[in-house]
Each structure stands twice: as structure tokens, then as C-alpha cells.
Amino acid sequence: xxxxxxxxxxxxxxxxxSRLSRMLHVLIHMDRHKGAATSDMIANMLNTNPVVVxxxxxxxxxxxxxxxxxxxxxxxxxxxxxxxISLLDxxxxxxxxxxxxxxxxxxxxxxxxxxxxxxxxxxxxxxxxAVLVARFAGVTLADLxxxxxxxxxQISKCR
Amino acid sequence: xxxxxxxxxxxxxxxxxSRLSRMLHVLIHMDRHKGAATSDMIANMLNTNPVVVxxxxxxxxxxxxxxxxxxxxxxxxxxxxxxxISLLDxxxxxxxxxxxxxxxxxxxxxxxxxxxxxxxxxxxxxxxxAVLVARFAGVTLADLxxxxxxxxxQISKCR
DNA sequence: ACCTCTAGCAACAAGAAAAGTTACGAGATA
DNA sequence: TATCTCGTAACTTTTCTTGTTGCTAGAGGT
Numbered sequence: 001x002x003x004x005x006x007x008x009x010x011x012x013x014x015x016x017x018s019r020l021s022r023m024l025h026v027l028i029h030m031d032r033h034k035g036a037a038t039s040d041m042i043a044n045m046l047n048t049n050p051v052v053v054x055x056x057x058x059x060x061x062x063x064x065x066x067x068x069x070x071x072x073x074x075x076x077x078x079x080x081x082x083x084x085i086s087l088l089d090x091x092x093x094x095x096x097x098x099x100x101x102x103x104x105x106x107x108x109x110x111x112x113x114x115x116x117x118x119x120x121x122x123x124x125x126x127x128x129x130a131v132l133v134a135r136f137a138g139v140t141l142a143d144l145x146x147x148x149x150x151x152x153x154q155i156s157k158c159r
Numbered sequence: 160x161x162x163x164x165x166x167x168x169x170x171x172x173x174x175x176x177s178r179l180s181r182m183l184h185v186l187i188h189m190d191r192h193k194g195a196a197t198s199d200m201i202a203n204m205l206n207t208n209p210v211v212v213x214x215x216x217x218x219x220x221x222x223x224x225x226x227x228x229x230x231x232x233x234x235x236x237x238x239x240x241x242x243x244i245s246l247l248d249x250x251x252x253x254x255x256x257x258x259x260x261x262x263x264x265x266x267x268x269x270x271x272x273x274x275x276x277x278x279x280x281x282x283x284x285x286x287x288x289a290v291l292v293a294r295f296a297g298v299t300l301a302d303l304x305x306x307x308x309x310x311x312x313q314i315s316k317c318r
Numbered sequence: 319a320c321c322t323c324t325a326g327c328a329a330c331a332a333g334a335a336a337a338g339t340t341a342c343g344a345g346a347t348a
Numbered sequence: 349t350a351t352c353t354c355g356t357a358a359c360t361t362t363t364c365t366t367g368t369t370g371c372t373a374g375a376g377g378t
């Protein structure tokens with residue numbers, strides 16, 4: 001029963017890039033778990049498969065946020081404290097994928113109308129992106145963990 | 160030579176939704192053009208084909224920003240003045256497509272960690288979206304046209 | 319030594335989404 | 349009536365991301 005792990009969700013092919021959300025989820029769980037988490041375990045948690053996990057976590061490893069160890073007893077461990085990892089860090093470790101689903105056209109670079117349109121749109125997008133990046137930079141995984149604690153407390157109280 | 164129009168760009172299938180950019184481009188040109196623009200003409204301008212143009216412009220027509228007329232001499236005309244159309248109007252007329260390429264996960268709605276993560280992310284996205292929407296609402300097509308005029312003037316001066 | 323567990327990696331398959339395409343219908347005008 | 353034009357449905361193409369398989373290599377335990 002060692003390698004009976006993966007594949008649950010076959011369809012429903014993700015219109016959005018949910019890697020950031022997933023990695024944040026995983027990292028916080030890793031912090032609590034204490035002990036290496038195997039790709040298989042993580043894949044189960046995310047309803048995906050171990051190869052996808054390794055693929056995605058590779059970026060985090062390269063940036064020094066997690067470590068991976070081969071062999072028996074190996075797996076993934078946090079390489080930093082949660083308070084030293086921001087949402088922006090993880091976003092960038094994932095390769096800073098495009099934030100916006102809306103894009104510009106470059107069909108007629110010399111067209112002054114196109115230039116005016118693109119200029120207005122890029123200004124707006126840059127402004128929104130700056131806000132998002134600032135937000136991401138200002139939130140650490142420790143903040144999320146604290147939020148978790150509060151939610152847990154809240155639920156405990158209600159019983 | 161009447162119907163030798165469409166298809167230039169076969170490949171390069173658009174990673175982003177560029178409909179907003181394209182429609183803005185078209186609308187401003189329509190304002191200058193004076194006279195109905197056929198889907199074929201517009202398709203040529205955008206390096207696409209007439210059916211895609213109709214499909215996209217349908218939303219703008221339904222919201223009253225443009226009119227379409229069938230038959231000889233028909234085509235598309237502006238139904239409002241440029242100063243009465245904002246970028247936000249067009250975005251919404253296109254069905255308010257998703258702005259962000261990054262999404263959340265709902266794998267474990269009961270998981271408090273996931274809740275904490277999603278809460279932080281949605282807050283950030285909402286804030287960024289509010290900024291973008293405010294920007295879009297504050298810019299009219301007339302503003303873009305003015306920007307065009309300035310660029311044109313600039314170029315004329317440089318000669 | 320050998321066996322098992324683990325990540326790393328490359329290559330391929332699958333599924334979905336957006337755009338492109340084809341085909342035909344309906345209205346308008348000469 | 350012939351032709352131009354949009355309206356629309358159905359199908360195809362292209363591309364992206366993820367999922368999957370198969371193999372290599374390293375790390376322990378037995």
C-alpha cells in the first residue's frame with residue numbers, strides 16, 4: 001500500500017493558476033506537521049499527483065524557502081520561519097506568473113490609437129499590480145497562521 | 160474582390176484576453192471613420208475574422224454602445240459619443256471577464272488553513288480590483304482620443 | 319549487498335478554453 | 349432578384365496547464 005496515492009480529480013482543469021494558493025496552504029501545513037512531508041502526501045492533500053508537487057515546489061526550493069531530501073525518511077521541509085516568508089516571496093518563487101488575465105494587443109505598434117489605448121490600460125494595470133504586490137509583500141505566512149489560530153479558537157468557543 | 164478579407168494570423172493564440180484592448184481600438188477608429196464599418200473591415204484591422212468581430216461586438220450592441228445594420232451599406236456605427244463611454248463600460252459590456260489569472264482553491268472548504276489563505280488572497284485581489292475598476296471608470300474613450308491627438312501633434316512637430 | 323523509499327527529470331497524454339472557421343439564415347438595398 | 353451585410357450555431361484549431369508514465373539517482377534500513 002506504499003504507492004497508492006495520487007489521482008482524484010481528473011476533470012475540472014483549472015481556469016486559474018492556483019499554485020500560489022496551493023503552495024501557501026502546503027507551507028502552513030508543513031510548519032505544523034513537523035517532519036518531512038513527502039510529495040505523495042502533499043499530492044494527496046492537494047488532490048493532485050506527486051510529480052506536479054515536485055514541479056511546483058522546485059521553485060520554492062531554488063529560492064531557499066523549502067528543502068528536499070531524497071531517500072527513506074526524506075521529503076520536504078521548511079527552510080525558513082513562517083514570519084520570514086511573505087506572499088510575495090512565494091509568488092515570485094513560482095516564477096512571478098502573470099497576474100492579469102486581460103492583455104494588450106501589439107498588432108499595430110505604429111498605430112497611434114493603439115498606443116493611446118495600450119498606454120491607458122498599462123497605466124491602470126500597473127497601478128492595480130502595485131497595490132497587489134504591496135499587499136502580498138505585507139503579509140507573511142505567520143500572519144496566515146495567526147489567522148488560522150483565530151479561526152480555530154473561534155470554532156472551539158462555539159461548542 | 161469583395162470578400163477577400165480575413166485570416167492573416169493563424170497561430171499565436173492569445174494567452175490573454177485582449178478583447179477589451181481590441182474593442183477600444185475599434186471604437187476610436189469608428190468615431191473617426193464616419194460611416195458604417197463592416198465586420199470584415201474591422202476583422203482586417205484586428206487580424207482576425209468577421210465572425211469573431213460580431214461575436215465580440217454583440218455585447219457592445221446589447222448595451223447600447225454601438226448599433227449594427229444589416230444589408231448593403233450596413234455595418235457597425237457608434238451609438239454614443241466617446242465621452243459617454245468609459246473603459247469600465249466596455250469591460251462590462253464584454254461580460255466583465257475575469258481580471259486576474261491567479262485563482263484560489265476550494266479543495267477543502269472546511270480546512271481552516273485554506274480559509275485563512277483564501278481570505279488573505281481575496282482581500283488583496285479585491286483591493287487591486289477596486290483600484291483597477293476605479294481607473295477604468297475614470298477614463299473615457301474621449302480621453303483616449305485626446306491622447307491620440309497629442310501623439311499625432313507630437314509626431315507632426317518632429318518633422 | 320540488497321531492497322525500499324524518496325526526489326529529479328524528461329517526455330508524452332489529456333482536458334479545457336479561447337479563437338478561428340464553416341455554413342446557413344435573415345434583413346436591407348439597389 | 350442579386351448582393352451585401354449581420355446573426356448564429358456548430359465544428360475545428362491552437363495553446364496552455366495539468367496529469368501521467370517511466371526512468372535515474374540518492375539515502376537508509378535490513
